[in-house]
Amino acid sequence: MKLKWLAILLFNLAGCVLLAQPKNVLGYRIEGDSVVFTFNAADYSKYTDESNGERVDFDDFNIEEVALSGDFNMWSRDKWIMKKVNDNIYELRKKLTDFTDQFSWEFKFVINGTYWAEPYKETSNTTPAVDENGQNLHVYNLRVYTARASEDGNTTFKLKGFPNAKEVVLTGSFNRWDEHLFKMHQTDDGWIITLQINPGEYEYKFIVDGNWMEDPNNPAKRINEYGGYNSIINVKIPVVFKLHGYQDANKVVLSGSFNGWNEKELKMTKVDDxxxxxxxxxxxxxHYKYIVDNEWMVDPDNTVKEFDGHGNINSVKMVK
Incomplete structure (x- = not known):
């Protein structure tokens, strides 16, 4: 009887970027606004039988089904079944916006609902697997980051100087302080890398030939648990607010939690509709509201509303 193979992928995501992701990143790739999880049987030689904890070789069974499992789906073995590409390769495509509530996720592939594919320790995006009590399981999970290197990314990091350094790495909360993933590129006056990161506040540092340092050109920093400092960056994206109608109004102002509820700062522009x-x-x-000729109002086109701490109801804009 063929063993049913469910590949669980413990997936550790993380929203900064440059060029392409490293070649030794295993289990996923970023394509535009999607993450494509990929299981290739050629990448694994050992599997753990969940029923008894024994290690088995790939030749000991046939693949019938592969599933992706991880933090993002409560380690389900049957919710995210992967699509067969050929006898050895299975894929599953998901939107990056599905993974925005934390910066990285752990994942793994499970074969036939029972056999976990074990990645090699040397793979750059592995992390030691632990149980619910934090005990080391002596195997490794994979992890995927929402932050990724891209020439067209939205955030560029620069470190001036250090012409004799052999390697400079960018690390931060956006990739769980990985010490290898985001290698910077040397320029005439320093080092640079561009990342695509989800909007939000992040802490980061540079690692210059193994020595950690904050960004000397960024005054925004926060003390860390080691008594040193981490640099801080707040990644923002453009968001459009639109109020339909009210073309007879003389003035419309946007006000919200993002500008301290200022009543004059964000004057809106009249358009055709x-x-x-x-x-x-x-x-x-x-939280936000519109002020139409000095009259406050919620957004009539937005059904998402919440009360603030003072009993007022406001419209809500979620930015991912």
Whole structure:
């Protein structure tokens, strides 16, 4: 009887970027706004039988089904079944916006619902697997990061100087302080890397030939648990607010938690079908209202509303 193979992928995501992701990253790739999880049987030689903890070789069974499992689906063995590409390769495509509530995720592949594919320790995106009590299981999970290197990314990091350094790495909360993933590129006046990161506040550092340092050109920093400092960056994206109608109004202002409920700062522009404005916002939840000729109102086109701590109801904008 063929063993049923469910590949569980413990997937550790993480939202900064440059060029392509390293070649030794295993189990996923980023394509535009999607993450493509890929199981290739050629990448694994050992599997753990969940029923008894024994290690088995690939030749000991046939693949019937592969599933992706990880933090993002409560380690389910049957919710995210992968699509067969050929006899050895299975894939599953998901939107990056599905993974925005933390910066990285752990994952693994499970074969036939029972056999976990064990990645090699040397793979760059592995992390030691632990049980619910934090005990080391002496195997490794894979992890995937929402932050990725891209020439067209939204955040560029620069470190001036250090012409004699052999290697400079960018690390931070956006990739769980990985010490190898984001290698910077040397330029005439220093080092540079561009990342695509989800909006939000992040801490980061540079590693210059093994020595950790904060960004000397960024005054924003926060003390860390080691008594040193981490540099801070707040990644924002443009967000458009639009109020339909009210073309007879003389003035419309956008006000919200993002500007301290300022009543004058964000004057909206009249357009053919209403009023609009584009502003930069960081990731997370933002409360807002419109002020139409000095009259406050919630957004009539937005059904998402919440009460604030003072009993007022506000419209809510989520930025991912």
């Amino acid at each position: 209403g009023w609009e404005i584009a502003i930069l916002l960081s990731g997370g939840k933002h």
